[in-house]
Amino acid sequence: MISPLAFGLILVSSISFIVYGLTCIFSVKMKEEFKRFGLAKFPELIGVLExxxxxxxxxxxxxxxFLVLSTGGLTFLMFMALFFRMKAGDTFWQSSPATVFMILTGYLFVVAVNL
Structure with a gap:
């Protein structure tokens, strides 16, 4: 059984990833960010994955x-986001969303594996 805390974190994460994924696909500003990361060909793919x-x-x-699969995949995706942000020279503050979501989805992965 999923705890109320995990349930709430799943809802917040789900909404966040869906919104951010749509932003990756449709935002011109986001496409510029992907160019900066050296990933100009991938914003739509990453958006769909999110x-x-x-x-x-x-x-x-x-x-x-599906919880195990999704949390594992999103944790890896956020790890890679953090890697590319560091490679691009982003500050700790600029990288903090990827870091927070990597930790959050990693926690949810552990919860899901132990269900």
Whole structure:
């Protein structure tokens, strides 16, 4: 059974990843950021992965396998985001969203594995 804390974190994460994924796909400013990271060809792919992960978190509330899959994938995605931000020379503050979401989804991964 998912704790109320984990349930709330899953809802917040899901909404965040879906919104951010849509931003990756449709925002001109975000496409410029991806160029800065050396990932100019990938904003749509990353956006779709984030949307799929966010939806997977919601499905995972009912089917734990999807929670494991989604949290694991999103943790890896945020690890890579942090890597590319550091490579681009971003400050700690600029990298903090990726760091926070990597830790958050990593925590949810551990919760999901132990369900």
């Amino acid at each position: 949307i799929a992960g966010g939806i997977g978190l919601l499905i995972g509330l009912y089917f734990p396998f």
